[in-house]
Amino acid sequence: MKDLKLEKWKKAALQGDNEACLYVAKWYASNEHRDDNEAHKWFKLGAERGHRICQFYYGNDFEVGDGCEVNLREALHWYKLAADQGHEYAKLMVDWVTTKIESGFYD
DSSP states (O other): OOOOHHHHHHHHTTTTOHHHHHHHHHHHHHHHHGGGHHHHHHHHHHTTTOOOOHHHHHHHHHTTTTSSOHHHHHHHHHHHHHHHTHHHHHHHHHHHHHHHHHOOOOO
């Protein structure tokens, strides 16, 4: 049986509600319902629409390989977008991922 509340959030997300994208993505990212591929898909939808929290989590997916292959340059791109919108932790992650890339150790 499908979760009716989740289905309502999905519908809202598909109609342009970025907070709904975040809700759905975090639902799939939770341990109880964990599906990294689905979470990544919903973070992407919100991130591409400019939602800074979705951008942060989408970048994090690329950093750690949740729902996608590890890609530090892609992670850096999304962290920068979130940081540019004032996401404080994303600002720290820009520095951290830049260091990882420049070290060459993580390639």
